Structure formats: C-alpha cells, structure tokens
Amino acid sequence: MTREQFRPENHDNDHFLLTTVVGSYPKPKWLHRARDLFEDEDHDFDAENFEEAKDDASRLISKKHERCGLDVVVDGEMRRNEMVEYFAHRIDGYEFNGPVKVWGHNYFDKPSVVEEVEYDEEWLISEYDFTTDVTDVPVKVPITGPYTLAKWSFNEVYEDHEELAYELAELVNEEIEGLVEAGARYIQIDEPALATTPDDHAIVGECLERIVDDVPDDVRLGLHVCYGDYSRIYPEMLDYPVEEYDLELCNGDYDQLGVFKADKFTKDLALGVVDVHVREPEPVEEIKENIKKGLEIVPPERLTISPDCGLKLLPRDVAYGKMENMVQAAREVEEELDAGEIEIDAPTISADD
C-alpha cells in the first residue's frame, strides 16, 4: 500500500480519504490568448514568452488546487493542448496532417505514425519538476496510456494497433522511469480509449505489464477509464498491475455501482464524486452521499476521492467550487467515520485476495 505517504502531516482525522483530481483544469483565457499570439506569425510573442505564460498558469492552478485542500495536486495540465497531440509531438515517428472530425464542429489534430516510434525528448519530467517546486503538497502525474495513444492515431507503420500500443508502452515505461527518478510517487495512466473498445482489455493489460516493469513498489500507479460500460472490463481489469482504478460513476448517477459489487473490488477505488458535465458545484451534502456509495465497494483505507474526469470544460469558478466542496465533503465523511457514525458496507478483503 502506497497511500500513507500522501497523508498530510497535519491531517486532523484518523481516517484518511485521499483527495485528488484526474488532471485537467480550465485554462485561464489569457493562456489561450498567449497561444494564439505565439501561433500568429505576424506577432513577436515568442517561444520564451509563451513558456513564461505556461509557467504562470501552471503555478496558478497548482496553487489553486492546494488552496482547495487537495491532498495530491496536478498543475491542471496547463502545458498540454490535448491528451494525444501533446505526446505525439514529443515522440519520434509521428507526423501531423491536420484536424479531423470528432463530432459536429469539434475536431482533433489526429497524428499519424509514419516511422517506427522512438523516445526522443522528455514528455512530463520538466512539468513534474516545475509543479513540485511551486507547491508544498505531493504531485500526481497523469500520463496518456499507450493503448489510447495508439488507438487515437493513424497507424501507417505497424501491423495493427496492438503492435503499435506495445511499442508505445516501452516509451511510456521509459518516461515513467524518468519521472520516478525525478521523485514522482503517484502516476495515473489515462486510457479513455479502453471504454470505446472494451474487447481490447487484454491488450491494455499487456501494455501495463510493460509499463510497470522496474517501477519501484513505493510508486502509486493508477488507471483512469471513463465513459464506458464497465461491466465489459470488470472484474478482468483487477488483474492489471496497478493499485488504483479511477472511475467515472457520478455522471451516470452510480447506475453502474452494482457492477463492482458482483465481484469483490480487490484494489483501491478512486471514485468520481462530482460530475464534470454539470455546470454548477454539487452541494457538500450531495457529495458526501456520493462518497458513501464508494464505501459500499471498498473500505475507507482503499477509497480515493476524485472528480469523474478532467475539469477542463467547466467555467473556472465552477471547477474551483466543485473541488472545494469535494474536499470539505471528504473531511466531513472522515470525521463521521472517526466517530463511528457511518456503517461500512464494503466486503472485507483478506490477505489472500
């Protein structure tokens, strides 16, 4: 168990429900403007200016997360434009040909793998270093997983997406080794593509085996999967070599909760307790009820509190309000647990599980 290292020294309660975020946070408008200026050839706003803007935004959001009282923070992914593009720009073998449709007039610059993929410059180590410098609380690193990187790219080189995913898994492993060396102790692998093609869960498992190779035991590894039918990957996903599963359940009003009761949840659960598609902060009382749903699945020492997904599409004040209420709700549930006021329904897990 790697959880205790994230318990703050001044934590008031005996129980500790680790609070964190999935990753992204709304970017300040001025950061979008800075990008526009940087991309505008007629303007003299250069790379150095743009870096400074990203540093400022990263500092701001890390501090905002800290101020909400989160136990583990992220910088809101201020430096990342998109969850595949960002990485593809840093991996040798990728090229970009232009935007493609996702739906309606929403597009994504889907990259093409045109040569064998190779590790080149670092992806997230400097982001981690910077965030650690500006905040006093532990930092989590979300990283897009190899299956999603493969699935959401055009593949011109490898036999199929599976082969590409395994090659990319080696690169993710290399990056994670670098992150661990830099001091990272909490890494979340994002695999949203798994939700769209659940039949590929064995490929994701094989990718994860390659990723965790040589990662020390004190590093907390999580997997984030969202907006899918979990019954098609559960309980098989419990065999993955990760400690925590970060799941989106609030958006569906916990209608998939039963999936996780049919078979014992033998790992840690990072439960989505606020909905990132509702444009107002849920009240503390409502979030407390959501947290208690998590206690039907796992005991408190295995429960992490988190939003459903990245917050980036919300207005900033709403995103902040949700995090603030989420932390308060977690602390109140901890107090009630300390006082013995909450009955824990989760099945106990023996050492044999």
Added chain:
Amino acid sequence: MGISEKKILKPIMAYEDSMTEIVATTPGLYPLPDWAKEQLKNQKGNQKVDLIGGDEGEEIQQSYAEVREEFINAQQAASLDRIVEGQGRWDDMLAHPLAVNDAVDTQGIVRYYDNNNFYRDPVVTGELSASGDVADELEAAQEQTDGLQAVLPGPYSLADLATDEYYGDDASFQAAIGEFLAEEADHLPDVETLFLLEPSLVENAPEDGADERASEAIDTVAAATDADVVVHPYWGALEEKVYAHVMDADIDALGFDLISDHEQNVYNAQEYGTPDDVALGIVDGQNTLVEDPETLEERIEWFTDQTQQNDYERIYATTNTETFYLPVNRFEEKLEALGALNKTEVTA
C-alpha cells in the same frame, strides 16, 4: 491493416475477350476543407443544438455551397468517374437524412459505430415523409457537374442508427425507413449511380427475419430510382446468411470492403456469386497511408483472379468507408490515387 502486397502476388488470369469497366468513385461524406471547419464552427457554433437541422440561413448555405464546389473540383481534378456531392452538411454522418426531418427529434450524442466519432441520436416521433433535403444538395451539385452519384444510408443502417418512438416494432420501423428512403430517392434528380451505405449489416448484423426485412427494404429503395444501385457494406464482411438475403434484392452492384476483411469478402463472392457489378473498397478511408495506383490495381486483380467464376461488367473502385475520418491533404491524395487508377487499362 489492409491487404499486404505479399498476399496478392498472384498471376493475373486475363479473360481474352471480356473487358471490365473500372469506375473510380467514393462513398462520399468528405472531410470539410480546413477553412470551412473554422468558418462553419464560427457561423453555427459547436454544441449539439447548433448542428444542421435543414433550416440553416443564407450565410451558412453560402458556406456549404463553397464547400460543395470545392469537393466537386477536387473530384474532377482527380478524374473520378462518378462525382458525389460530398455531404459536407451531414453533421450526423449517415443519420443525416433523419436528423433534418420534421418527424425526428435529435437528442443525446451517441457513438458512431466503433469510432471515436459521435452523432445526435435521431428519435423518430412521428410519421416519416421525405424532406427532399438530399435531393436539394444534388440539384445544386448538378449545376456544376454531370456524372453524379447520389449517396444515402441503406435502410438497415439508418434504422439501426435511429431510435423509434412511433412505429412500435422493428419490422414496421424497418419498412417505414425503407419507404422513407425510397421517397427521398424518388425526389433525386437524374443521377448515374446511387450508393446505399450499409455498415450496420456488418457491424450489427440482422438476425433471422430482420435479414429478410433488410433485403426487402433495400428493394423498396432500389425500385424508386432509375440509377444503378450499389449496396455497400463495410467494416468487415457480411455473414453468409445476410449475404444471401442481400443477393435476393434487386440491385446492380454489391460492395466488398477489402481493406478490413479481404478473405471473408472474397469467400462470399466465390461461394455465393455477386451481382453483375461489384464495388471494391480498396483504399483505406480511415488511414493516412496513401496507396499508390499500382497497389490499387493489384488489389482489383487479386479479387478478380480469386473469383474467376464471376464475369464483372463493371467494378466500382472506391474507398472502403466514408472519408471524413481523414485530414484533408491525405483525403485529396487518395482521390488522386483512385483517379489515376482509372487511367490504367485493367483486364479482368
């Protein structure tokens, strides 16, 4: 991945006295030019309520007219034999003909097959009748070109993509969708060819009874037009029983997606025969790797060689799927590859 070159290095058995006409075409649903992606997003917005409802104002209509012109120019420049309108307006992809219909309520965003693409769930809430929306697009295209090819969703796929809250049971709904598409087809101006795109016949294959109804619905649509009707399933091959039912329909050509599953497709053609004409999906509509014309030629020759018992009058050479998945530069290069193929004489 598609057919590798290794698998198709077979000698070509040419029939001395039979020439097959190769017709280079596409199933439409093109990617918007990049300028139009921006311009239309600004004019319309990018939320689900902002998408095409068939009642767009003059400014938006003008943007789409320019898009249409560009699509036609690109196909003419590539020397394609059939010209599609390009379906730039089809925000909801194959569900478009319902999405613009008065008897339909477009609701939540739902996944488009196994892709990272989404469309608005068209919920049929009243009796369907044709809107003439697709006919209007083709009439506009007709002012610019001849050799037009119409594109419609096949009746089974359109029913599969929609939600029925009016007709009550699958059989009535399938029949109603067939009638509806037949009425839309009847409104079309004179076109050379009508492609009916039927990916659901593969992706969500009809069970017993539904397969026969799907075939009857195809018949209903085909009977409404004088154009050559091509039924084009993709993302795999038809199950044998479904294949047999589709062969019962009165159609001119059947499509084979040789990119996603060439073996099962060629097996179907060997085992059950084909209509006089076939459409061969030989260019990958979902990958940026651009095939050269020689590769395309080899793919056609491989198919004809494997199915020598069939004597094709005409082969439509096409991308296997719609092409909106592609970035514009690669899309245009693929049109050119198909067009270049046409200049090569192929003996089958």
